[in-house]
Amino acid sequence: MAQDNQFNFVRDARIPIINLQDAPGEHQAWDRPKRAIYLWAIFELLFIHNPWQISSSLRVRILRLFGAEIGEGVIFRPRTRVKFPWKLHIGDRSWIGEGVWFHNQDHVFIGNDVVISQETFLTTGSHAHRRDMALVTRPIHISPGVWITARCIVLGGASIGQSALVMPMSVVKGDVDANTVVAGEDAHFVATRFDLS
Template sequence: MFGANIGEGVIARPGLRVRFPWKLEVGDRSWLGEDVWLHNQDRLVIGSDVVISQGSFITTGTHAFRTDMALRTRPIHIHDGVWITSRAVILGGLTIGQNALVLPNTVVRRDVPANAIFGAQDGAVVGQRFPDSSDETQDR
C-alpha cells in the first residue's frame, strides 16, 4: 500500500494508477474502476461508498502555464457516497459533496454541491484554434 490509508472492503480494479500513495486516503467500501488514474501530487481524500468509474482522471496538480511552468498542487476531497462516472476529469482544489453524481466525460473545474447531478452541457464552440484563419471549414 506504500503509505496509502485504505479502508475496508475497497475494490481496486485492474489498471488503477496512483502517483503518490502516501498522499491518498480511501474510505470503506469504495470502488476504483478500471484504468482510473489518481494523479495525486497533493492530498486526495476519497470518502466511503464512493464509485470512481473506468477511465476517470483525478489530478491535484497543474502548471503555471502562463509564467514559469512551476508545479502547482491543491488537494481534492471527494465526500461519502459520490459517484464519478466514466472518463470524468476532476481538477485540483475541489470538493465534491456527499452523494453527488458527476456525469460521463465531464471536466470538473469547481466544487460540486452535495446531492447534485453535475455534468457538461452540450458541446459548444469556445474559441478558434487558428484565430487568423478565414476558412472555418478547412479541417472538416
C-alpha cells in the same frame, strides 16, 4: 514577426515563450527519497497498473505498504495508476474502477461508499503558466456516497459534496453541491440525485 528555425513556425516576438529547460521540474512534488519513488514505480507497474485480474485485496495491501490510507472493503480494479500512494486516502467500501488514474501530486481524499468509474482521471497538479511553468498543486476532496461515472476529469481544488453524481465525460474544476447530478465540461447542475421530500 520572425521566422523560427525549427519547423518554419512564424514567431510573434511580442508574445513571451517560457523556456522549458529552465522550468522547475516535476520533482517539486517528490516528498520521498528518489529510491522510494523508483521502487514504487516498479510495484505500481507490476501490481496496480497491471491488466491481469489479480486480487483487489493484493492491490490494496501493496498501496497500504507504500503509505496509502485505504479503508475496509475497498475494491481496486486492474489498470489503475497511482502517482504517490502516500497521498491517497480512501474510506471504507469504495470502488475504484478499471483504468482510473490518480495523478496525485497533492493529496486526494475520498470518503466512504464512493464509486469512481472506468478511465476517470484525477489530477491535483497544474503549472504556473504565466510565470515559469512551476508545478502548482491543490488537493481533491470527494465526500461520502459520490459516484463519479466513466471518463471524467477531476482537477486539483475540486470538492464534491455528499452523494453527488458526476455524469460521464464531465470535468470538475471547483465545488459540486451535495445530492446533485452534474454534467459537461463545466460540471453544471442537471438534477437532484435523491428526492429528500
